[in-house]
Structures are given as structure tokens and as C-alpha cells.
Amino acid sequence: MPQYGTFVPPYYVPDLPNSEELSDASVVWGMSLSLTLFAFIRCFSQTYAQWRRIRKVNLYMVLIWLELWSSTIIGVIYFAYMRGHIPPSVNMSVQCIYQIILNRAGLIADNAATVRRLKWAVFGFIVLINIAVACIWIPAQLQISPRYIRINDIWDRTEKVMLAIIDVCLNLYFVYLVRSTLIARGLSRYVTLYRVNIFMISISMTMDVGCLARDS
Numbered sequence: 001m002p003q004y005g006t007f008v009p010p011y012y013v014p015d016l017p018n019s020e021e022l023s024d025a026s027v028v029w030g031m032s033l034s035l036t037l038f039a040f041i042r043c044f045s046q047t048y049a050q051w052r053r054i055r056k057v058n059l060y061m062v063l064i065w066l067e068l069w070s071s072t073i074i075g076v077i078y079f080a081y082m083r084g085h086i087p088p089s090v091n092m093s094v095q096c097i098y099q100i101i102l103n104r105a106g107l108i109a110d111n112a113a114t115v116r117r118l119k120w121a122v123f124g125f126i127v128l129i130n131i132a133v134a135c136i137w138i139p140a141q142l143q144i145s146p147r148y149i150r151i152n153d154i155w156d157r158t159e160k161v162m163l164a165i166i167d168v169c170l171n172l173y174f175v176y177l178v179r180s181t182l183i184a185r186g187l188s189r190y191v192t193l194y195r196v197n198i199f200m201i202s203i204s205m206t207m208d209v210g211c212l213a214r215d216s
Contacts, residue, residue, distance in 0.1 A: 029079050060103045067096040098122050101170045108181050164208035171201045
């Protein structure tokens, strides 16, 4: 009988990738490693610059490193699982990206109270999603029953839509603040930041739509 990881029942049937899926994953993993190296350099430079200026650790520093390390570790675990190097198990991930966006918005917003309320609202919403994941996704992945698997098929698409909406709305809010509080006041050097963020929002939306179309 095969040995599985934590909480995985003995009747679990692994859904292993075929050779084509593994090849695609290897290409994406290689690209991710290159981007991870760039992200580490960027995080270090931003952390060092802020440390020289304020001589203390702020929330932004903590969030960017948490997001980078959690994403990197999760990527290693997933790829190792696809290669068959580790058995199926249960793991938890940390999502800091939304708080990073709001933290950036808080630096330029005129009304700090609005950003603070948004931070708590987004935090609470993500907590509710994580609770739903614990109640639906984990039993479905452990193949507890066919009913959980059917419910999870619907929930998975719903969750992706909700997270995509949050992502787009927060990024649009940041772009709006850049335009209304910086560019509108004559700080033309932030036009590049504005355009880059518009481009990244377009890329993010395209990827989200692609993921939803693939799963439908």
C-alpha cells in the first residue's frame, strides 16, 4: 500500500500529471525561477533603501518578504509533488499580495482611514475564503466523497472569480490614487509608474481569464 503524507487517507487515488503536463510545468517552473531571482534582488534593494531611510522594519518590508518566501516555497513543494519526489499531503499558503497593494496605496492616499478600513475588509474576506477552503477544498482533494468533489468544482471557479475581482479592484484603486494624488499635482515622473501598473493589470486579468477558461 502506498504511503501518503499528513491526513491523506489510504484510499486516496493520486491525480498525477502526464508527460505533456509535466513538460509544460517544467517550462513554467524555469521561468518562475528566473522571475524569483529578479524578485529577490528587487526585494533586497527596496528593503535596504527603506532601512537606510527610516532605520526600522516596517509592514511593507515584512509583507514583501513573506509573499516572496511563501510563493517560492509553495512553488518548490508543488513542483516536487508533480515530479513524484514528495507524497500527497496538506499544506497551507500565506497570501500577502493584497495587503502589499493596500500598503502602497496608503503611502499616497489622502484619507488614511479609508485605506485602513479596506485593509481590514480585505483581510476579513480572505479569512472567510480560507475557512471555505478548509471546509470544501481540503475534503475534496482528500477524496472524502463524490459530493465534496462536485461542490469543489463549483467553488473553485467561484473562488477564482472573487479573487480576480479583488485583485483588479485593488490595483485599479492604486492606479486611481497615483493619477489623482501624484500625476494630477504635476508629478510627471509617476506617469511611468501609472502606465506600468495599467499594463500589469491587463496581464493579470488576461491570466485570470485564461485560468477560468481552462477550467471551464
